[in-house]
Amino acid sequence: MTLNNFNINKNVLLKKAIQxxxxxxxxxxxxxxxxxICHNNKWMKVKDQRMDAxxxxxxxxxxxxxxxxxxxxxxxxxxxxxxxLITEDDDKKDDSFNFMNNFVSSERRNDMLIKDLAYELFYNNKKLTLVAGPVVVHTGGDYYLSELIRQNYISSLLTGNALAVHDIEKNLYGTSLxxxxxxxxxxxxxxRNHMRAINHIMKYGSIKKAVEAKALHSGIIYExxxxxxxxxxxxxxxDDGPLPDTITDIIKAQDIYSEHLKKSEIVLVLGTxxxxxxxxxxxxAKTKMICVDINSAVVTKLSDRGSSQAIGxxxxxGLFLNLLANEINNLKRNLGTRVAT
Incomplete structure (x- = not known):
C-alpha cells in the first residue's frame, strides 16, 4: 500500500491542548x-505507531x-x-517468517514454527527482544536462554524483579523458590533463599557490581x-526486596520498555x-510477536487485547527454549557439514 492509493479527501481536524x-x-x-493522516493536503505517515495513544x-x-x-x-x-489505517493484510509481503497470525492451538505443529524461528535467527541474523516471566527459571529454560544470550540471539531482556531474583537464587543456592x-x-x-539472593546483591549495590566482584558466576542475568x-x-x-536494579517507578519502567520495543525485530513473550x-x-502491528505459555488462555488474551499479529x-x-536452542545448533552443524563437503 502506497500514498498513491490515497485520494485527498479532507484534512485532519487539529485542536490545541490547553493544558x-x-x-x-x-x-x-x-x-x-x-x-x-492528511495534513495541508498531503498524506504523512504517523511515527512511533502504537495503540492507545x-x-x-x-x-x-x-x-x-x-x-x-x-x-x-x-x-x-x-x-x-x-x-x-493500513492493516497488515492490506500490505502483506512475502516473508519467510510466514506463520505470524493469531491462531492459537495446543495441537499445532510447534516444532515447525520453532524451525522457522531458528531459521530467522541463524540465517537472517534477526534478534529476539525477550519479554519473560520467572517460569523460565522454574521450568529449566534458564540454561537454554543463557546459551541464546551467549550466542548473541537476544537484543534485550524485558522482565520483572521475580525472574532476576529466582535466577540469582538458583545460581547462588541451587534452588528456585x-x-x-x-x-x-x-x-x-x-x-528464604530468594531473600538471601536479594540480600547478597544488595551488598554490592547492583547486579553488575556483583558480577564484577565475582560474587555471581552464572545465570540469565549474569550472561x-x-x-x-x-x-x-x-x-x-x-515484589520482595526489590533488587537494586528494579525500576519501582512504573511510568519510567514503561518508557524504557517502549524504547527497547521500538527497536525490536521479533518479540518473544515467555510465560508472562x-x-x-x-x-x-x-x-x-507490523512487529512480529510470539507468545509461549502452557496456558492457552494467556496466549489467547494477548490477541484479544489487540495484538492481532501475535502467534500463540x-x-x-522450558521445552520451547530447549527446542529452539537445539534447532539453532542443528542449523550450525548442517552448515558446517555443507561447507566441509
Missing part, C-alpha cells in the same frame, strides 16, 4: 496499525504520543476525518551483564501475561 496531560474530548485514539502534529510531522506526555499547545488530531533445581524437592529452609545485553526489571506491588500484554500495547504457542516454556 498538560489533557486534550479535547473528541481526540483520535490510535490503534497498532500503520496510520496515515494520540496523534500530535508538529514541525517534524505526525507522531503518536501518550496522554501523559501531552504538553500545553500540542496540536492534537481530533475525530477520524483525514485518518487512514526454595525447590532444589536438581531433585525437584523442597529444601530445608529453602523458602546479560557479561555479554552487554540490556535488561529492564519493571517493579510491581508484589501482564508483561506480554503491556509490551503488545506498545508495538505496531501453547507449550512448556
Amino acid at each position: 498538560d496531560k489533557h486534550v479535547p474530548d473528541d481526540f483520535y485514539s490510535t490503534t497498532n496499525h500503520t496510520t496515515f 494520540l496523534i500530535v502534529v508538529n514541525e517534524h510531522g505526525a507522531v503518536c504520543k501518550k496522554l501523559r506526555n501531552i504538553k500545553y499547545g500540542d496540536m492534537v488530531v481530533c475525530g477520524d476525518t483525514g485518518v487512514k 526454595g525447590v532444589c533445581a536438581k531433585s525437584g524437592k523442597v529444601t530445608s529452609k529453602g523458602y 546479560c551483564v557479561i555479554n552487554d545485553v540490556p535488561f529492564v526489571l519493571a517493579g510491581s506491588l508484589r 501475561m501482564l508483561h506480554g500484554i503491556a509490551s503488545g500495547n506498545m508495538l505496531p 504457542m501453547v507449550t512448556d516454556v
Whole structure:
C-alpha cells in the first residue's frame, strides 16, 4: 500500500491542548496499525505507531504520543476525518517468517514454527527482544536462554524483579523458590533463599557490581551483564526486596520498555501475561510477536487485547527454549557439514 492509493479527501481536524496531560474530548485514539493522516493536503505517515495513544502534529510531522506526555499547545488530531489505517493484510509481503497470525492451538505443529524461528535467527541474523516471566527459571529454560544470550540471539531482556531474583537464587543456592533445581524437592529452609539472593546483591549495590566482584558466576542475568545485553526489571506491588536494579517507578519502567520495543525485530513473550500484554500495547502491528505459555488462555488474551499479529504457542516454556536452542545448533552443524563437503 502506497500514498498513491490515497485520494485527498479532507484534512485532519487539529485542536490545541490547553493544558498538560489533557486534550479535547473528541481526540483520535490510535490503534497498532500503520496510520496515515492528511495534513495541508498531503498524506504523512504517523511515527512511533502504537495503540492507545494520540496523534500530535508538529514541525517534524505526525507522531503518536501518550496522554501523559501531552504538553500545553500540542496540536492534537481530533475525530477520524483525514485518518487512514493500513492493516497488515492490506500490505502483506512475502516473508519467510510466514506463520505470524493469531491462531492459537495446543495441537499445532510447534516444532515447525520453532524451525522457522531458528531459521530467522541463524540465517537472517534477526534478534529476539525477550519479554519473560520467572517460569523460565522454574521450568529449566534458564540454561537454554543463557546459551541464546551467549550466542548473541537476544537484543534485550524485558522482565520483572521475580525472574532476576529466582535466577540469582538458583545460581547462588541451587534452588528456585526454595525447590532444589536438581531433585525437584523442597529444601530445608529453602523458602528464604530468594531473600538471601536479594540480600547478597544488595551488598554490592547492583547486579553488575556483583558480577564484577565475582560474587555471581552464572545465570540469565549474569550472561546479560557479561555479554552487554540490556535488561529492564519493571517493579510491581508484589515484589520482595526489590533488587537494586528494579525500576519501582512504573511510568519510567514503561518508557524504557517502549524504547527497547521500538527497536525490536521479533518479540518473544515467555510465560508472562501482564508483561506480554503491556509490551503488545506498545508495538505496531507490523512487529512480529510470539507468545509461549502452557496456558492457552494467556496466549489467547494477548490477541484479544489487540495484538492481532501475535502467534500463540501453547507449550512448556522450558521445552520451547530447549527446542529452539537445539534447532539453532542443528542449523550450525548442517552448515558446517555443507561447507566441509
